Amino acid sequence: MARVETFYEVLRRHGVSRRSFVQFCSLTAASLGLKPAFAEELAQAMQVKPRIPVLWLHGLECTCCSESFIRSAHPLAKDVVLSLISLDYDDTIMAAAGEQAEQCLEDVRREYKGKYLLCVEGNAPLADDGVYCITGGRPFVEQLKDYAADAMAVVSWGSCASWGCVQAAKPNPTHAVPVHEIVRDKPVIKVPGCPPIAEVMTGVISYILTFDRLPELDRQGRPKMFYGQRIHDKCYRRGHFDAGQFVEAWDDDGARQGWCLYKLGCRGPTTYNACSTVRWNDGVSFPIQSGHGCIGCSEKDFWDNGPFYERLAxxxxxxxxxxxxxxxxxxxxxVGAGMAVHAGISAVVRLRDKERHDTHLPPKGGTP
Amino acid sequence: MATDTVKLPERPHEHAMDAVGTEPVRPVMSFYVYEWPVRIWHWLTALLVVALSLTGYFIASPPASVAGDTSALFTFGQIREWHFIAAWLLTIGVVFRAYWAVVGGEHARLIYYVPFWSKQWWSDVFLVVKWYLFLNKGEKWVGHNPLARASMFGMFTLGSLAMVVTGFGLYAEQAGVDSWLRGAFGWTLSLFGSSMALRTWHHAGMYLLLAFSAIHLYAAVRDDIMGRVSTVSSMISGWRTFRDFHDE
Structure with missing residues (x-):
């Protein structure tokens, strides 16, 4: 491979003007929640830094993360995939297949040892030596371990890679485990959601590649900038929650008026994600806005904390x-029946032993 | 045992006759068990547990929706606010009570540990279990009996502590990600796995404390009658009176 181009060079080659480039940097900085001064830093980094290669592995998953990612509006997935990152391997969207694709994977690992970013979509089932997910002719868990060993950091895309998601729901027949339980010696950034929001995904990648460092993570290993608050904290229906105005049934007047979905099991108060601020499909809407409660898809074990339409799990x-x-x-x-029976027996015993008062020894545990 | 205050018996009626006039009424044996701070703490805590359970139940299962101008209403927010105020008071009580266990009398310490490795204690527990099963005539205990002590330690002391910790874990959720509350209690989320699981266990904890309260109430009233010892009134006066023993 020849010298790796910088982001700026690639953007210019794609006909992006200097003005547009600076605008893009400002927008990206804003979407990452950075101070205005960082737009300049972002522009500087993009002009001098070579693009960092990204390997995107697919384990036990449904590809909804990829579907979400390619619908990113802001920055456009086109820009991210083609310009910002050097996506050298993604078996779902790459042109190469078979031997060629596997060769690509091997090349990146050899040439950029310790410098590439490993993005993992899905997770690895461990039962029966990992046979329930085979990629490139061998168990996915082996591929994951191999490529994580030489990576700079690992990004866990979605709830599968972050928590286990549906395949790890009880009783978890294939013993699927999240990425951080397999890769223990590399930093793992969890970007949970089923799928995660596209802008969150591209935002996280842009941040890492621009600043050469991982975004600040919370205790659970999620980027604070997107997972620091619950959906409930920024929900536009929060006023109805505090007022005590709840939708009681899907077709009642409260539902028509857009009242709070808490009583119908909305998981907004227990879900850390950016849906109520970033929203979906270029900010068009999010589940609660469409009149359906949040199911908490970015939370650990959300499949096991059902039913989705009831408040209590x-x-x-x-x-x-x-x-x-x-x-x-x-x-x-x-307990009530036990106490009643015990009280009844007590009463009978007391009536029978009425004359026993004077026969006791002095009390214990104190000095008279 | 030396720290225990002992009442000097007064005997104003020593030679008085009872109604029938057959036997002199003798003064009963009494011990000062519950110091005034413990008594005040006890009844405040009882009140707060009721308030927290009521508001907590409504937080999990909100009352019927209120119609009207949303911006002028704060019905559900009010329920939550009462819950938070009561929770802060309960927490202050928990901290104060722990402090009193250190500086207070011998009986104030009983519910903070159980002599788990003591054979004597276990045999005492066994005696009490047998008494509750009507298999013996019962021993008398100045403070809590060993079984009561174990249930108070396990269900109440640890139970209320768990409620305070999980409660603050939930309370911290609405504070910012870098707040001191999240710093101090955010680990509860990792411990229970998710915010939803934390809620479920906090909710279950309420039922544990209510179950304890029911058993506590039943045992106290029953001991008063069957054990012929003052229990309910002793938490008001501080004195435990044994109706069958007399200072001679």
Missing amino acids: NVNLFGAEANADGWAKGAAAV
Whole structure:
């Protein structure tokens, strides 16, 4: 491979004017939540830095992350894929196939050892030696380990790579595990969501490639800039929540008036994501805006915290399933019946032993 | 045991006769068990647990929607605010009570640990279990009996601490990602895996404390009658009175 072009050079080659380039830097800096001064830093970095190669692996997944990514409006996926990053391998959208594609993967690993970014979509099933996901003729878990070993950092795309998602939901028959449980010696950035928001994905990549460092992460390993707040915190229906105005049924007047979906199980209050601010499809809408509660797709174990249309999650105990209130009713019945029976026996015993008062030893645990 | 305050029996009626006039009424044996800060803390906590359970239940299952001008209403927000105020008060109580366990009397310490490795204690627990199963005539204990102590430690002391910690974990969610609250309690999210799971367990914790309250209430009233010892009134006066023992 020849000298790697800078972002700027590629953009110019694609006919982007200097003016447009600077505008793009400002926009990107703004979408990343950076100070205005960073637009300049961004422009500087793009003019002098070579593009960093990106390998995009697919494990056990549904490709919804890729679908989301190529619909990014801001910055346009076209710019990101073709200009910003040097996407050297992505078996879903690359032209090469078979031997050639695998060769590409090998070339990048050899030439950019320790310098490429490994993006992982999906996760690896470990059961039965990983046979439930075979890529390039061998278990995906092996490919993942191999290419993570020489990467600069790993990006976990979506809830599959970040938490396990549907294939890891109970009872997790293929023993699918998220990327950070396999790759332990490299920084792993989780970008959860099913799929993640396109602008969040491109934003994270732009940040890493521009500044040569990972964005600041929260305790769970997610970029703070996009996952620092819950959907609930910035929800435009929040006023109805505080007022106590809830949709009680899907076709009631509250639903028509756009009241809060909390009672119908909206997971906005328990979900860290940027949907209520960035929104989807170039900022057109997001689930709550369309009248459907959030299902919490960027949260760990969201499949196991159902049902989606009820406020309280079901808990499986002793092979039965009920929510906390349901279990409490059962426990209250048992404890209540126990106390009633005990009280009854106590009364009988007391009537029988009425004359026993004077026979006791002095109390323990104190000095009279 | 030396720290325990002992009441000097007064005997104003030593030679008085009862109504039938067959036997002198003798003064009963009493011990000062619950110091006034513990009593105040006890009833405040009882009140707060009721308030927190009520508001907490409504937070999980909101009351019927209110119609009207949204910007002028704060019904659900109010319920949550009461919950937060009561939670802060309960937390202050939990901290204060722990402090009192250090500086207070011998009985103030009982619910903060159980002598798990003591054979004597286990045999005492066994005695009490047998008493509740009507298998013996029962021992008398000045403070909590060993079984009560174990349930108070396990269900109440640890239970209320868990509620404070998980509650603050949830409270921290609405604070910023770099806030001190998130710094201090954000780890609860990692511990339970998700915000949803944290809510489920906080909700279940409410039922644990309510179950404890029910058993506590039943056992206290029952002990008053069956054990012939003051329990409910002792948390008001501080004195535990044994109706069957007399200072002679």
